[in-house]
Amino acid sequence: MKEIKKKILYSKETIEKRVSELAETISHDYDGKDVVFVCVLKGAFMFLADLTRKLRIPHVIDFVRLASYGSGTVSSGKITITKDIETSIAGKDVVIVEDIIDTGITLDFLKDRLKKSNPNSVKICALLDKEERREIKVDVDYIGFPIENKFVVGYGIDFDEKFRCLPDIYVINE
Ligand code: IMP
Numbered sequence: 001m002k003e004i005k006k007k008i009l010y011s012k013e014t015i016e017k018r019v020s021e022l023a024e025t026i027s028h029d030y031d032g033k034d035v036v037f038v039c040v041l042k043g044a045f046m047f048l049a050d051l052t053r054k055l056r057i058p059h060v061i062d063f064v065r066l067a068s069y070g071s072g073t074v075s076s077g078k079i080t081i082t083k084d085i086e087t088s089i090a091g092k093d094v095v096i097v098e099d100i101i102d103t104g105i106t107l108d109f110l111k112d113r114l115k116k117s118n119p120n121s122v123k124i125c126a127l128l129d130k131e132e133r134r135e136i137k138v139d140v141d142y143i144g145f146p147i148e149n150k151f152v153v154g155y156g157i158d159f160d161e162k163f164r165c166l167p168d169i170y171v172i173n174e
């Protein structure tokens with residue numbers, strides 16, 4: 001098996017500081033609102049856990065899991081929901097919590113899909129943004145870090161189910 005080389009991109013201290021800042025901004029923006037955080041499994045689970053523990057506002061969390069047909073590290077464009085949310089979001093303010101926005105196909109699909117349930121608003125909070133890879137324009141309201149077109153792992157993000165548990169974020173196979 002080919003050896004996977006990894007180089008640190010963001011340390012856990014840097015991530016923690018940025019997640020605190022995002023939580024502060026979101027707490028301010030959603031003060032007094034009926035907010036539901038929808039975490040995209042599996043990659044965003046650690047981000048959601050850290051983000052929500054730093055929020056100063058009451059909120060509900062829920063989870064969605066999506067599958068995109070095709071293999072490898074690029075989404076194919078055809079998305080299906082394999083685990084839907086269980087919370088009624090009608091009239092509520094939804095924040096989608098995602099690990100990485102890449103082509104934008106996943107979040108464009110999810111945002112459209114959630115809007116069909118008549119929420120008051122749907123916004124996106126992505127930890128990492130690979131803007132140069134975008135194929136569909138998607139408004140990302142809260143971004144942790146903009147990154148270059150490199151494959152990253154750690155802090156919940158995997159390569160073939162590996163490296164999720166790492167507390168820092170790494171670039172692999174440069
Ligand atoms: P999009 O539909 O192309 O925006 O795909 C976004 C999804 O692709 C993310 O939620 C990740 O699951 C996956 N992805 C994109 N880039 C990476 C990466 O560098 N490491 C691991 N997963 C990635």
Ligand code: MG
Nearest residue numbers: 040043099100
């Ligand atoms: Mg993902």
